[in-house]
Amino acid sequence: MNILVCLSNVPDTTTRIKLAADNSKVDLSGIQWVINPWDELALTRALEIKETTGTLVGKVSVAMVGKTEVEPTLRKALAIGADDAFRVDLDPADAFQVAAELAGLIKANPYEIILCGIESSDYNGSMVGGMLSELLGYTSISSVSSLSLQDGKVALTREIDGGKETISVSAPLVAIVQKGIAIDPRIPSMRGIMASRTKPLSVLASCGSPSLTSFGNFSLPVPKSACRMVDAENVPELVRLLHSEAKVI
Amino acid sequence: MSVLVFIEHREGKFHKGAFELVSYASRIANDMGTSLVALSLGDVPSDELSKAGAYGAGKVLNVNDSRLSQLDNAAWTKVIEQAVQQESATVIVMASGFTGKAIAPRLSARLRAGMVAYATAVPSSYNPFTVRKKTFSGKAFSDVVINTPVRIITLAPNAFGVHEAPVTAEVKQFTPSVTDADFTTKVESSEKFSGKVLLTEADIVVSAGRGMKGPENWGPIEELASVLGAATACSRPVADEGWRPHTEHVGQTGKVIAPNVYFAFGISGAIQHVAGISSSKVIIAVNKDPEAPIFSVADYGIVGDVQKVLPQLIQSIKEVKAQ
Numbered sequence: 063m064n065i066l067v068c069l070s071n072v073p074d075t076t077t078r079i080k081l082a083a084d085n086s087k088v089d090l091s092g093i094q095w096v097i098n099p100w101d102e103l104a105l106t107r108a109l110e111i112k113e114t115t116g117t118l119v120g121k122v123s124v125a126m127v128g129k130t131e132v133e134p135t136l137r138k139a140l141a142i143g144a145d146d147a148f149r150v151d152l153d154p155a156d157a158f159q160v161a162a163e164l165a166g167l168i169k170a171n172p173y174e175i176i177l178c179g180i181e182s183s184d185y186n187g188s189m190v191g192g193m194l195s196e197l198l199g200y201t202s203i204s205s206v207s208s209l210s211l212q213d214g215k216v217a218l219t220r221e222i223d224g225g226k227e228t229i230s231v232s233a234p235l236v237a238i239v240q241k242g243i244a245i246d247p248r249i250p251s252m253r254g255i256m257a258s259r260t261k262p263l264s265v266l267a268s269c270g271s272p273s274l275t276s277f278g279n280f281s282l283p284v285p286k287s288a289c290r291m292v293d294a295e296n297v298p299e300l301v302r303l304l305h306s307e308a309k310v311i
Numbered sequence: 312m313s314v315l316v317f318i319e320h321r322e323g324k325f326h327k328g329a330f331e332l333v334s335y336a337s338r339i340a341n342d343m344g345t346s347l348v349a350l351s352l353g354d355v356p357s358d359e360l361s362k363a364g365a366y367g368a369g370k371v372l373n374v375n376d377s378r379l380s381q382l383d384n385a386a387w388t389k390v391i392e393q394a395v396q397q398e399s400a401t402v403i404v405m406a407s408g409f410t411g412k413a414i415a416p417r418l419s420a421r422l423r424a425g426m427v428a429y430a431t432a433v434p435s436s437y438n439p440f441t442v443r444k445k446t447f448s449g450k451a452f453s454d455v456v457i458n459t460p461v462r463i464i465t466l467a468p469n470a471f472g473v474h475e476a477p478v479t480a481e482v483k484q485f486t487p488s489v490t491d492a493d494f495t496t497k498v499e500s501s502e503k504f505s506g507k508v509l510l511t512e513a514d515i516v517v518s519a520g521r522g523m524k525g526p527e528n529w530g531p532i533e534e535l536a537s538v539l540g541a542a543t544a545c546s547r548p549v550a551d552e553g554w555r556p557h558t559e560h561v562g563q564t565g566k567v568i569a570p571n572v573y574f575a576f577g578i579s580g581a582i583q584h585v586a587g588i589s590s591s592k593v594i595i596a597v598n599k600d601p602e603a604p605i606f607s608v609a610d611y612g613i614v615g616d617v618q619k620v621l622p623q624l625i626q627s628i629k630e631v632k633a634q
């Protein structure tokens with residue numbers, strides 16, 4: 063079986079967000095782009111599974127919907143260890159368009175296990191994986207914190223509100239993964255970086271999927287007023303403030 | 312036309328999160344001049360179901376089918392789709408938490424209904440249908456326009472509050488047509504962290520970081536949480552090092568929360584941490600370093616040693632509570 067990891071390209075988590083002068087978009091100048099943290103963990107887990115299950119997994123591929131500027135991120139995924147990469151040549155307008163393009167790709171190139179991240183840390187949709195599973199008619203499991211292959215089935219753990227569940231399902235499936243799926247993301251080795259240059263990266267034309275939503279204006283959170291400091295020797299004063307000024311306890 | 316709100320129960324009871332969703336959906340239904348229908352799956356007594364009326368749901372549908380007692384994304388999506396059709400719903404509201412993440416996007420693709428996740432307010436305009444949401448992990452907001460006749464919104468936790476708007480709720484059983492073949496998810500076992508306040512729903516959260524030095528020092532954190540009826544949380548390294556369970560990790564890669572009150576003990580306030588807590592109404596920080604970035608997002612602060620401050624804080628809160 064083959065595994066496909068869907069990647070999204072996001073600003074480094076330390077990025078401070080600035081807006082363009084007319085607030086119509088985020089100012090992307092000078093941003094450092096990285097693989098979405100959950101997708102990086104998903105890729106790491108896919109590679110671990112491939113390496114520890116003998117010949118069960120044929121290949122681990124990565125896919126991203128984006129224009130040429132996302133290619134360094136795909137090359138990084140190849141350097142980490144993915145066997146090949148797809149880029150659908152489209153600057154997506156929303157999550158549905160991403161999902162529909164990925165569904166087109168998967169119909170033409172079938173995969174048994176598809177991994178998506180729980181959300182991309184830029185537009186925070188938490189949508190692509192679920193939409194993709196529906197468009198493909200596949201089982202989806204979300205908030206997945208562990209995944210392994212067992213006796214021809216896929217064993218997963220999912221985190222539910224106030225607990226967790228152990229689940230077994232048959233492939234094909236879309237697993238929407240979160241923290242825990244792998245401990246630390248793999249980083250590319252020197253050899254991986256060399257090898258990534260010659261690994262296949264196919265560019266596919268968009269299949270013309272529609273979008274359902276569009277982004278209007280952006281805004282930034284209102285800055286907080288200065289912090290009110292209380293002396294460490296006078297802890298009851300803090301409690302008094304919380305009780306009679308903030309009225310929260 | 313109607314607005315449909317999907318609400319969840321725990322052991323047959325609705326909690327604050329469900330009532331907040333009904334309140335939010337009721338406001339939308341009001342703005343649109345239409346009625347509100349609540350949908351709940353599972354074994355919920357009818358007097359509990361009718362409680363949704365207090366927040367504006369004129370009709371409450373309940374599906375009592377034991378096959379639906381465990382989340383099956385595809386099957387639940389199909390059930391909600393049928394309710395949407397029966398009620399001619401044009402707006403569907405869900406929570407942005409675990410179930411919303413699992414179901415709402417599937418429903419969106421199935422109905423070709425545009426979706427906004429982590430909405431922070433009711434639509435600012437109904438034509439075009441525009442909803443504000445969090446982006447960049449809470450570092451920005453954006454106004455998203457949904458361009459389809461049916462729309463799905465998932466509400467960020469604690470973004471709207473619970474508001475009473477009493478109507479008499481008509482409680483009805485709803486019997487969707489699902490077959491065994493619709494169920495593909497087999498739950499082998501489950502583990503519940505019971506008895507505690509749910510972190511994403513909590514009014515007060517007591518959180519601590521690496522400044523606590525080790526798991527053995529968490530006693531006062533738990534005591535303070537219990538005195539306040541609060542949930543406990545932690546920074547990422549604390550969860551990574553196994554001092555606390557992963558379910559407590561808040562921040563950009565953990566849970567995003569918005570309690571009324573957030574206590575940060577020995578947390579430096581890294582940008583990824585703050586991304587998960589910045590919507591809290593009041594933030595209180597205790598840190599020995601006056602330069603710690605947490606003080607730039609906090610409302611109240613103490614520069615001091617957590618080990619010394621905590622016992623005094625607990626003592627003093629107990630006194631206030633006793634009054």
Ligand SMILES: Cc1cc2nc3c(=O)[nH]c(=O)nc-3n(C[C@H](O)[C@H](O)[C@H](O)COP(=O)(O)OP(=O)(O)OC[C@H]3O[C@@H](n4cnc5c(N)ncnc54)[C@H](O)[C@@H]3O)c2cc1C
Pocket residue numbers: 075099519520521522523545546547548549560561562563564565576577578579580581582583584587597598599600603615616617618
């Ligand atoms: C991709 C990525 C994602 C991340 N996501 C998250 C996330 O979701 N959530 C998150 O929390 N972090 C996240 N991080 C990590 C983040 O960058 C910080 O490293 C982390 O938040 C620091 O945790 P801390 O504040 O507990 O520890 P530290 O930064 O070590 O801070 C400890 C603080 O305790 C204070 N202190 C020490 N002793 C005492 C004492 N006796 N009394 C009072 N104060 C004391 C110190 O002054 C210091 O400010 C992420 C990082 C990356 C790279």
Ligand SMILES: Nc1ncnc2c1ncn2[C@@H]1O[C@H](COP(=O)(O)O)[C@@H](O)[C@H]1O
Pocket residue numbers: 067068069070071098100101125126127128154157160164177178179180181182183185186187188189190191
């Ligand atoms: N442009 C994209 N190309 C491929 N996969 C994507 C893209 N955007 C998002 N994804 C996948 O969908 C997940 C959730 O993204 P989102 O729905 O945008 O929060 C990500 O973690 C990726 O796995």
